[in-house]
Amino acid sequence: MGLIYKSLTDEDFKVLLALERSLTNREYAPLQVIEKISGIYEEKLQLVLRKLHDLKLVKRETISGEKMYRLTYLGYDMLAIRSLAKANILEAIGDRIGVGKESEIYLGLAPGGLQVAVKFIRIGKTSFRQTMRVRVWARDKPQTSWYEQSKIAAEREFKAIKELASYKAHVPNPTGYNRHVVVTEFIEGVELYRRPSLDNPGKVLSEILFTLTIAYHRAGIIHGDLSEYNVLIRKSDEKPFIIDWPQYVYREDPSARDLLKRDVFYIVKFFNKVYGTSLEPESVFNTIIMGNHLG
Numbered sequence: 001m002g003l004i005y006k007s008l009t010d011e012d013f014k015v016l017l018a019l020e021r022s023l024t025n026r027e028y029a030p031l032q033v034i035e036k037i038s039g040i041y042e043e044k045l046q047l048v049l050r051k052l053h054d055l056k057l058v059k060r061e062t063i064s065g066e067k068m069y070r071l072t073y074l075g076y077d078m079l080a081i082r083s084l085a086k087a088n089i090l091e092a093i094g095d096r097i098g099v100g101k102e103s104e105i106y107l108g109l110a111p112g113g114l115q116v117a118v119k120f121i122r123i124g125k126t127s128f129r130q131t132m133r134v135r136v137w138a139r140d141k142p143q144t145s146w147y148e149q150s151k152i153a154a155e156r157e158f159k160a161i162k163e164l165a166s167y168k169a170h171v172p173n174p175t176g177y178n179r180h181v182v183v184t185e186f187i188e189g190v191e192l193y194r195r196p197s198l199d200n201p202g203k204v205l206s207e208i209l210f211t212l213t214i215a216y217h218r219a220g221i222i223h224g225d226l227s228e229y230n231v232l233i234r235k236s237d238e239k240p241f242i243i244d245w246p247q248y249v250y251r252e253d254p255s256a257r258d259l260l261k262r263d264v265f266y267i268v269k270f271f272n273k274v275y276g277t278s279l280e281p282e283s284v285f286n287t288i289i290m291g292n293h294l295g
């Protein structure tokens, strides 16, 4: 991804930007439209488009005899990386460190040498199952396309963790976002599903519950997808970080209580089973609702 990014010229970016703009009308844009928006004349444009196509940044389709182009997720990634670079949020992009249900996470470097996690959200466009899920979500918003949904999710996630971090909840510190990409501090850690050995599992669990309590009472939100897959345990100090927030729901949501209960029961039972803690899920849930972890 970093190599592709480095190979792109200003002209390539002009074309990518033109394709981004044409996404808002109809996905695929014909040559004349791209020519008009980018201001690059046809012969040159053909060359640029061939390069972008070879790099898989655009998709080409012949629709009723006419060659049409649209941005791919990878092309959209390049635009986001460039904006993040210009905003001094990102300096370099490294290896892929994670693949989730609807995202890919890369290691990045911020100016000053801080390691960051760069999350590229990819809703739709990848698998049938995801498309089905998007369709269900899209029922209320039939106009929302793949890239807009990812963009909305990124903004949502950034704002939630930004607020949570300001309340000292255990989430990776967010440093910025652009389009469908969220940048946070990189946690040198192990996912809880790998069941790392813990010196003090009770403390780790109570720090997780503390974060749920802050989220509920201060930020007014519920994670909604809490599991051992969305908790990272930092190697240096066993501090847990709750990640992956774009699906959070507000406390006022009719399903809020049930979702919080599900999150709490799930994680408490996981700790009881794997780490031999013996908390009673129901009473933990009641404690959180009362806000007693806030101290």
Ligand SMILES: Nc1ncnc2c1ncn2[C@@H]1O[C@H](COP(=O)(O)OP(=O)(O)O)[C@@H](O)[C@H]1O
Pocket (backbone or CB within 6 Å): 097, 098, 099, 100, 101, 102, 103, 104, 105, 117, 119, 172, 184, 185, 186, 187, 188, 189, 191, 229, 230, 232, 243, 244, 245
């Ligand atoms: N801040 C981070 N630091 C280190 N690794 C991370 C960070 N954020 C995510 N990851 C890695 O990427 C994986 C997927 O991230 P997540 O936010 O859960 O995405 P998804 O929505 O796709 O599940 C995580 O399981 C973890 O391995």
Ligand SMILES: [Mg+2]
Pocket (backbone or CB within 6 Å): 100, 101, 229, 230, 243, 244
């Ligand atoms: Mg996840």
